[in-house]
Amino acid sequence: MADEALTAGAAARRLGVAVTTLRTWHQRYGLGPSRHESGHHRRYTADDMSRLQIMQRLTAEGVAPAEAAAWALSQAAPEQPGPPDPRPARTDPAPAVRGLTRAAMRLDAPAMRDTLCTAIRERGVIGAWTDVMAPALIVVGERYEATRRFVEVEHLLSRAVTEALAAVEHAAGIPRIMLAAADEEQHTLPLEALAAALAQAGVPTRLFGARVPPQALLDAIARTGPAAVVLWSQRPATGLPAQLTRVRDVPHPPVVVAAAGPGWPEDDLPPGITRLKSLTEAVGLLSDF
Amino acid sequence: MADEALTAGAAARRLGVAVTTLRTWHQRYGLGPSRHESGHHRRYTADDMSRLQIMQRLTAEGVAPAEAAAWALSQAAPEQPGPPDPRPARTDPAPAVRGLTRAAMRLDAPAMRDTLCTAIRERGVIGAWTDVMAPALIVVGERYEATRRFVEVEHLLSRAVTEALAAVEHAAGIPRIMLAAADEEQHTLPLEALAAALAQAGVPTRLFGARVPPQALLDAIARTGPAAVVLWSQRPATGLPAQLTRVRDVPHPPVVVAAAGPGWPEDDLPPGITRLKSLTEAVGLLSDF
DNA sequence: CGGAACCTGCGTCGATTCGTGCGTCGATTA
């Protein structure tokens, strides 16, 4: 099935962009079918498609479209030493965030994966989370709040982040730290980031996802007797301090019981409870175990 | 009834199209009698007829004729070597299942990861899912049903399976297959298994998790125009056939709209919907794209 | 730091081009 000429719509569909965008790219940047006379329909050959894919990949990395197009055009022939890594990285996370949100809007899972893995490789888990993942999640979240659309974008991005964090090499050893979400709490991405960050610091953990009933959590704590327990709460509705004291008062209490996340009250935490305010702080405290 | 070979008029009558249309199909798409020399009369064999029927069914479902013809022709390759049931002396899955459920009860994530990775390595994704993961999930699920305890075990196991499946090397290329959960459906592990199995077979996919509103899904399908869409439903409450027809009737309908999972009705599926009954069947059908 | 200019993806509109099924015609086949 070597369709040697894709129609405009087919090409757009294959790339996950709108048809009009292809036309725009053509007339604005000259990035179109190699042979095309005005008025007639465009036919995208395999070569054309590979140029479009370069364009798409570069923009997914946060390169400005005009620049990406120029670069894609200069790549008439296939296979060369690859793009000059348009990432001053370390210093400027903005392109990565932009590329990530763009890939998410396009529902482009592979591109998201790529960006996320690169971010983790280059910045470490903590840097990737604070500079790239969290900002992108906030951008997409706010866009949803504002428009009430694009939920699927949000979910897909969450999933990509989850996968990227889960792919971090797990630390060996018996976990003595337990990470759990507060009752009813659905958001656990920050917890997963914490787990990944600790893993990267060589600290093994036990990560409990959402939807673990309080009693089951207490049972599990009693059974495994962790040295530290971190409870995450995103929304105030789930940040009931009673949960913390129940953990603290378990038969063989953990040395540290920590409350993390914006859902907990600012100051009124019960005695014996540690407040964790940032990823860095959390990793610093918990890697002593 | 060994109809040696149908004449052009007979074939046309049998299909309900004009004779000239058959000739057009032949010269435009190459979809004609397998043996035919120019100037002589066409004779359609049973094989030819079945190809024509594929053509007709697809066009009746709204697939563009050119595409339908290409598809019908690709099916021409009669009798693929057949799935030779790749089951060379695999190790007995029972120990793995037992080990996995035990590790889950122990909340021992590293051990679960280990078992799962080994299973995937030794049995491939399909084998690992059907022989190890699914059975273990069923065991744990039944244990929860019976005792109303150990939810956390179930969640932890689910998460470990998700991670293991997500770790399978993703296939490169632009995905033309979309996997999604039915509305309100929360269970997506089987979908993740399908995605991983396809990835292992070199087929890129777009996996939509749960909680994607139906309208958003339709938008995404319209925007990306996948060649195939698989909708998963675990519970009958979520298996409403209307969802399938809505996908089928989208502007650029996918060539294949498939219903997978036990939630869909046994027989009463709308026309043009493919029922997928097993992982193997699904991979076999979908890897042709 | 705030506002204006600019960039960019994409929806919309009326006009045009294409894909497609099928009728017609003179010649050929069965």
Place this chain on the structure above:
DNA sequence: TAATCGACGCACGAATCGACGCAGGTTCCG
């Protein structure tokens, strides 16, 4: 003699065309 052949053409709906404009975001500049 009836059916079919290849070639040609037509009608109609779908897809696409170029032009334009809008909305969000970014960059620039005072």
